[in-house]
Amino acid sequence: MxxxxxxxxxxxxxxxxxxxxxxxxxxxxxxxxxxxSGATVxxxxxxWITATYGPIAIxxxxxxxxxxxxxxxxxxxxxxxCAVIMMRTGNSVVLKxxxxxxxxxxxxxxxxxxxxxxLTAVIGYxxxxxxxxxxxxxxxx
Numbered sequence: 001m002x003x004x005x006x007x008x009x010x011x012x013x014x015x016x017x018x019x020x021x022x023x024x025x026x027x028x029x030x031x032x033x034x035x036x037s038g039a040t041v042x043x044x045x046x047x048w049i050t051a052t053y054g055p056i057a058i059x060x061x062x063x064x065x066x067x068x069x070x071x072x073x074x075x076x077x078x079x080x081x082c083a084v085i086m087m088r089t090g091n092s093v094v095l096k097x098x099x100x101x102x103x104x105x106x107x108x109x110x111x112x113x114x115x116x117x118x119l120t121a122v123i124g125y126x127x128x129x130x131x132x133x134x135x136x137x138x139x140x141x
Contacts, residue, residue, distance in 0.1 A: 046093070047090045047092070052114045055118045055121040056120070059124070
């Protein structure tokens with residue numbers, strides 16, 4: 001496990017611990033209000049997991065892959081669009097399950113940890129990239 005992996009796991013744990021109570025309260029409210037089935041709840045949870053943890057997982061995966069490929073700059077350029085697509089896809093699934101056009105009804109509740117971890121992943125990735133380049137590390141970054 002390299003330093004960026006430790007950073008990713010730490011950020012994911014911090015966001016989870018900070019936001020878990022609110023997410024459970026919001027989810028239970030919508031399950032009771034909309035009378036969602038078990039399968040629908042599972043799809044909603046998978047959408048939230050995708051939106052929240054997908055960008056940080058992509059960042060960690062791209063960081064590892066960049067050390068293995070011949071042209072790592074391609075992965076560095078693709079990080080932002082791939083992370084945005086992952087976050088938006090997960091959010092779309094959650095919105096479809098709760099039958100809302102946006103997160104305004106919940107005052108942005110489910111999107112808070114998603115946005116926090118997305119920004120942490122992208123900013124942390126590029127800070128680590130710039131830091132590694134400034135040190136001229138022998139590893140291919």
